[in-house]
Amino acid sequence: VRYQIFNGLQAFCSSLATMLSSRAVLEGFGVGNANATSNAALIITVMQDVASRLTTIVSAYFIGTMLVPEAKTYRLLADVLNDSAIVLDTLTPHYPEYRVPMLCLSASLRSLCAIAAGGSKTAISVHFARRGDLGDLNAKDSSKETVLALMGMLLGSLIVPKVTNPSAIYLLLSGLVTMHLLINYLGIRGLELVTLNRQRATLLWKSFEVSMHASVPTPAVLAQQERLFFNHQGLPKFALHGIPSTQSMTANEDGYILCPHNEVWIVLKEGHGPITQLRAWVHALGGDLKHFQHFVESLERQGWIVNEGGLVTRLPRRVIISNPKSE
Incomplete structure (x- = not known):
């Protein structure tokens, strides 16, 4: 309920x-200027569209697999990108020589926002719809946002025409952007996701070790410990950038291979599942695997879902290793 309220606000x-930004863009296109032409506005629109589509293609390739595991991070990042685009659009009339690059950049930021928001909102919707219908939830959520956005537009149509001084525009915009980001932050901080990603798996295992392998935190407790912009430095990575010499490999019969080389690289064998991913992650953290089964059972008792993999956040690279037949 808390998230839904903040999401609507x-x-x-x-x-x-x-x-505010839409009015600035129209001014930049030449609305009210007798010397402006429709062809110039058309060319700028086409350039924006090209920048937007190229950004969509590239960003979907690079961050598509991260959106569900890191839903909270990318949900907030989407709003940061959207607000950055709004600020750029609002500034365009005051920097006419940079208008086209600024408009193209804002279009790219909005495309990034659409990719990040779309994937992360889907993951959050699935979280809320575990005991209900996802389609019905999305429809109602969309209707709610539409109504509130419409109310904002109606109020804006009364306020925006009266705000024409640049200082007043920037002051109002700063207040709205600050409120927007703060409300989003508060809403996302309150999310208690029950699936595992890299950060949650690490925090849970560390808590499990501190408790002398007795228990793990609940989703509500761990939500207060999570950082929205998590720094993975120093933690094991699932991205396989190369394989060191065979002497430095640690083979494992449970579906993965650890490759210690400054950082611990994890090679997942074909047919691996979510439990294998979690076991490999714990192993790479230096965990004692004799307590792993008890760790999994503790997670399930506290309401965590362990059968949905969220530790592989990038497109996997395949490595085929074959044993040549000896003659």
Whole structure:
């Protein structure tokens, strides 16, 4: 409920801020300027569209697999990108010589926002719809946001025409953007996701070790410990950048191979599952695997879902190793 309330409020603030930026874009296109031409506006629109589509293609390839495991991070990042685009659009009339690059950059930021928001919101919707219908939840959530955005537009149509002084515009925009990001942060901080990603798996195992292998935190407790922009430095990585010499490999019969080489690289064998991913991650953290089964049981008792893999956040690279037949 808390997330839904904050999500609705942020949509309201965003619609107000968007009206300010939309007016600035229209001014940049030459609305009210007798010397402006429709052809110039068309060319700028085409350039924006090209920048937007190229960004969509590239970003979907690079971050597509990260959106569900890191849903909270990318949900907040989407709003940061959207607000950055709004600020750029609002500034365009004051920097006419940079208008086209600024508009193209804002279009790219909005495309990134759409990719990040789309994937992360889907993961969050699945979390809320575990005992209900996902389609019905999405429809109601979309309707709620539409109503609140419409209310923001109606209010904005009364306020924006009266705000014409640049200082007043920037002051109002700063307030709306600050409120938008703060509301989003508070809403996302309150999310208690029950699936595992790299950060949650690490925090849970460390807590399990501290408790002398007795228990793990609940999703509600761990949500207060999570960082939205998690630094993976110093933790094992699932991305396989290369394989060191065979002497430095640690083979394992449970579906993975550890490759210690400055950082611990994890090679997952074909047919691995979520439990294998979690076991490999714990092993790479230096965990004692004789307590792993008890760790999994503790997770399930506290309401964590361990059968949905969220530790592989990048496109996997395949390595085929074959044994040549001896003659």
